[in-house]
Amino acid sequence: MKNLLLLAIVVAIFSSCTPTKNKLKIKKVTVKAPFDMPAISYPDFSDCPAFLITDFGAAQGDQQKTSKAIAKAIDAANQIGGASVVIPEGEWLTGTIHFKSNVNLHLQKGAVLLFSDNPKDYLPAVHTTWEGLECYNYSPLIYAFECQNVAITGEGELKARMDFWKNWFSRPAGHMNSLKRLYELAGKGVPVEDRQMVNDTANMRPQFIQFNRSENVLLDGVKITNSPFWTIHPYLCKDVVIRNLQVYAHGHNNDGVDPEMTQNMLIEDCVFDQGDDAIAVKSGRNQDAWRLDTPTRNLVIRNCFVRNGHQLLAVGSELSGGVENVLMDNCAVADGASMFHLVFIKTNERRGGFVKNIYVSNVKADKMREGILGIETDVLYQWRDLVPTYEVRLTPISDVYLENIKANNVKFTYRILGQREMPVKRVGLTNVDADTIREERNIAENLEGFTWDQ
Structure with missing residues (x-):
C-alpha cells in the first residue's frame, strides 16, 4: 500500500511539470553511406525526470524488491510520457525487465544490474524468437515489445549470472526434438501463440536484450557481460542506435x-x-x-x-x-x-x-x-x-x-x-x-x- 501511494504521488508530481521541462526529445543522426541512408531517430531523455529505483523500494541483495521497484519505476516513467529509471552505484539483483514506451534505463557509474539465472524468473513466456523462428519462450532478460522511444544508457554494467544457463549450452536430445517441433510448426503455418516452447526439455535460452517490434531505440555507454544466448537482438525494429558499448559474452551462440x-x-x-x-x-x-x-x-x-x-x-x-x-x-x-x-x-x-x-x-x-x-x-x-x-x-x-x-x-x-x-x-x-x-x-x-x- 505504501509503495502504491508513493507511485501515485510521483506520477502526480511529474504530471504537473511544464511540457518543455518534461518532454523527451527525438534526435536524428545522419550517416553517409554508398546507398540512400535515411536519418536515424533516437530518444534523448536529458530534459526528462529521473526516477531512482531506491525510491520505489529497491534493496541491494533483495532480488524480489529490486525487480518490483524497477517495474514500478518503469510504469511511472511511462505514465508521465518520458523519464529515466536510474540504477545507482552498487550491485542490484534482478529478474526480467520489461520496457514500456518512453523509458530510459540509466545505469550510473559503478552500478551493476545482475540478472538471475533461474529460468522461472523469466516466465510467463513472451512472444519472441529462436534462431529466426517465432515462438513463445522464456522472456529475454531485458525485453521491449511494441515500444517507442526506449533507451539503455550510462556507465554501469548489465551482467548475467551463468551458473545455470551454461548447463543448457549443450544441445541434448530433448532440446533438438523441440527445435524440430518448432521448425515443423513454423513450416506448417501454425499460429505463433500455439508455439509454446517452455517445457522440461526444450532448454531454449533467452536473449539478453531483445527490442521486439519497437521504434526509436538507443543503447549507449553500458558494459554488457555474459549472455545466455544472443546478446543484443533488435527484431522487427526501426531506427536503432547502438554506440559506445563494451560487450563480453563467451557462451554458446553468443x-x-x-x-x-x-x-x-x-x-x-x-x-x-x-x-x-x-x-x-x-x-x-x-x-x-x-x-x-x-x-x-x-x-x-x-x-x-x-x-x-x-x-x-x-x-x-x-x-x-x-x-x-x-x-x-x-x-x-x-x-x-x-x-x-x-x-x-x-x-x-x-x-x-x-x-x-x-x-x-x-x-x-x-x-x-x-x-x-x-x-x-x-x-x-x-x-x-x-x-x-x-x-x-x-x-x-x-x-x-x-x-x-x-x-x-x-x-x-x-x-x-x-x-x-x-x-x-x-x-x-x-x-x-x-x-x-x-x-x-x-x-x-x-x-x-x-x-x-x-
Missing part, C-alpha cells in the same frame, strides 16, 4: 549484435569480445520470414573493435526476409584473435530471401582461421539431416564490395561458392589482400561479374 528484420540502424564505437559472430545480420528463417516480409535494410557499422569471435560481419544464415544496404567501415580485429572470416555470407536452399549491396571498407586483422571473404550457399549445419526441406527457395546474392582490407595470415583471400542455378553476381575487391596465404589463394564457383583491383 553473438554480439543480431539485427533481424530491422531497418535504419547505426552501430558505432563499440568493443566486442564474444564467443560467436560480432555482428550477425539476419532477417528470419524460411516460412516465418516469408510471412513477415521485412528485409533488414540500411545498417551502418563503423569504428568498432573486435577482440575475439567467429566473424567480424556475418550475413545469415537466417536471411529469408532479405538483407540489403549494409556498410561496415573503419573496424579492426585485435592481434591474436581467433576469427574465422572477416566477412561471411551464408545461406542454403531453404532460405530464399536475398543479399545485395554489402560494403566493407578499411578493416585490419591478424590471423584468420579461414579467410577475408566467404560466401557459401549450402550452409545447413546440424539441420541438414535433422529436418526435411519443405520448400526450396534459393538466395540471390549480388553487389558485395570490399575495399582496403588487410589481414596478416589467412587460409584463402576469398572463397565464393555460388549455386549453378543461381550464381553469385557482382563481387568487387579493391586493395584486399593478406601477407601470408596458407592454402589456395582464391576459390570461386558459380560467380559472375567479379573484379579485383589490387
Whole structure:
C-alpha cells in the first residue's frame, strides 16, 4: 500500500511539470553511406525526470524488491510520457525487465544490474524468437515489445549470472526434438501463440536484450557481460542506435549484435569480445520470414573493435526476409584473435530471401582461421539431416564490395561458392589482400561479374 501511494504521488508530481521541462526529445543522426541512408531517430531523455529505483523500494541483495521497484519505476516513467529509471552505484539483483514506451534505463557509474539465472524468473513466456523462428519462450532478460522511444544508457554494467544457463549450452536430445517441433510448426503455418516452447526439455535460452517490434531505440555507454544466448537482438525494429558499448559474452551462440528484420540502424564505437559472430545480420528463417516480409535494410557499422569471435560481419544464415544496404567501415580485429572470416555470407536452399549491396571498407586483422571473404550457399549445419526441406527457395546474392582490407595470415583471400542455378553476381575487391596465404589463394564457383583491383 505504501509503495502504491508513493507511485501515485510521483506520477502526480511529474504530471504537473511544464511540457518543455518534461518532454523527451527525438534526435536524428545522419550517416553517409554508398546507398540512400535515411536519418536515424533516437530518444534523448536529458530534459526528462529521473526516477531512482531506491525510491520505489529497491534493496541491494533483495532480488524480489529490486525487480518490483524497477517495474514500478518503469510504469511511472511511462505514465508521465518520458523519464529515466536510474540504477545507482552498487550491485542490484534482478529478474526480467520489461520496457514500456518512453523509458530510459540509466545505469550510473559503478552500478551493476545482475540478472538471475533461474529460468522461472523469466516466465510467463513472451512472444519472441529462436534462431529466426517465432515462438513463445522464456522472456529475454531485458525485453521491449511494441515500444517507442526506449533507451539503455550510462556507465554501469548489465551482467548475467551463468551458473545455470551454461548447463543448457549443450544441445541434448530433448532440446533438438523441440527445435524440430518448432521448425515443423513454423513450416506448417501454425499460429505463433500455439508455439509454446517452455517445457522440461526444450532448454531454449533467452536473449539478453531483445527490442521486439519497437521504434526509436538507443543503447549507449553500458558494459554488457555474459549472455545466455544472443546478446543484443533488435527484431522487427526501426531506427536503432547502438554506440559506445563494451560487450563480453563467451557462451554458446553468443553473438554480439543480431539485427533481424530491422531497418535504419547505426552501430558505432563499440568493443566486442564474444564467443560467436560480432555482428550477425539476419532477417528470419524460411516460412516465418516469408510471412513477415521485412528485409533488414540500411545498417551502418563503423569504428568498432573486435577482440575475439567467429566473424567480424556475418550475413545469415537466417536471411529469408532479405538483407540489403549494409556498410561496415573503419573496424579492426585485435592481434591474436581467433576469427574465422572477416566477412561471411551464408545461406542454403531453404532460405530464399536475398543479399545485395554489402560494403566493407578499411578493416585490419591478424590471423584468420579461414579467410577475408566467404560466401557459401549450402550452409545447413546440424539441420541438414535433422529436418526435411519443405520448400526450396534459393538466395540471390549480388553487389558485395570490399575495399582496403588487410589481414596478416589467412587460409584463402576469398572463397565464393555460388549455386549453378543461381550464381553469385557482382563481387568487387579493391586493395584486399593478406601477407601470408596458407592454402589456395582464391576459390570461386558459380560467380559472375567479379573484379579485383589490387
